[in-house]
Amino acid sequence: MPGRLKKWNSNFDDYLQRKAAEGGNVVAMARMGAAMRERGEVDEAESWYRKAAMGGDRTSMTALAHLLNERGLLEEAERWWHEAALAGDPHGMLNLARSYERQGKRDDAQHWFGEAARTGDLSSMAALGHLLREQGKTEEAESWLRQAADAGYTGAMIDLGILLRDRGQAAEAARWWRSAVLAGDLGGACQLGRQAERLGRPTDAENWYRQGAISGNVEAIVRLGLLLHRRGDLEEAENWYLDAAERGDPAAMTNLGVLARNRGDEGEAAAWYRKAAEHGSVPALTNLGHLAEHRDDLSEAERWFRRAAETGDVQGMLSLARMLRSRGAAHEAELWLARAEHDRGDREHQH
Secondary structure (H helix, E strand, O other): OHHHHHHHHHHHHHHHHHHHHHOOOHHHHHHHHHHHHHHOOHHHHHHHHHHHHHOOOHHHHHHHHHHHHHOOOHHHHHHHHHHHHHOOOHHHHHHHHHHHHHOOOHHHHHHHHHHHHOOOOHHHHHHHHHHHHHOOOHHHHHHHHHHHHHOOOHHHHHHHHHHHHHOOOHHHHHHHHHHHHHOOOOHHHHHHHHHHHHOOOHHHHHHHHHHHHHOOOHHHHHHHHHHHHHHOOHHHHHHHHHHHHHOOOHHHHHHHHHHHHHOOOHHHHHHHHHHHHHOOOHHHHHHHHHHHHHOOOHHHHHHHHHHHHHOOOHHHHHHHHHHHHHOOOHHHHHHHHHHHHHHHHHHHHHO
């Protein structure tokens, strides 16, 4: 009887909530949207969220934007995040900022990350700190990252460690990365592994990468694979690369192509390079060019090198310049060589 009574009460509550929502109660509309979303009834969830959003409920504006974003309706999603942000919702501000950041609108992104950060939202503080660090505004970045890191936000701990490392404060950087690991963020293990590699301690690096890889951190898996690859432990390296590739990592797919080519299987290498390129790997484009060049398909090789060069890959630029020069297009070749030299200099300066 108690179980039947509980179910009856639950059904009655649902009935009352629906009646309230149908009667124009905005809070009930928002709750109906959340309930339908939880049940997987996305169309009805969207309908209720839209009604609540139109009624001024800012959390429903953000929830509606998330649904629209998942459906690929990016422009409408951004409009609702903007409405939520103007209404003072920190999550709306944060997601609007991330949308602007993806579009390369850094000033707009920084503005809204800042607005959200000033509400005390830790993920927004971390995102603002990250953006400022990338822009070279290290003092302002450090202030925001320390606030979020001190409050326990692990992403900020990792970013703060990178900022300190680049400033030469390696010991403090390592302390923050260890704190991130202890809090369960294995991105810190990757940074500790990279630091160990730079200091010439490959055993320590391997231990950190393994800790991250065993816990499923994709970057750690790839870096462990690279370490093993360079050491000559190709079978284990390939197993780790396969693990990361199954998780969609383009660098792992590219490296599987490298292993396949090194053992003479150019067909498998091309398949991995193409898959990596589909997932956004620029070096894979250059590698496809080398494969085409090896079989004397020079026009296809040039197409791949040009695609890589146009996306900013220095090796692609150099390979394209070499091909252009060999067929007499010396002027264009010099332009690509100059750009490669400029881009390589920029990266060395940043590093």
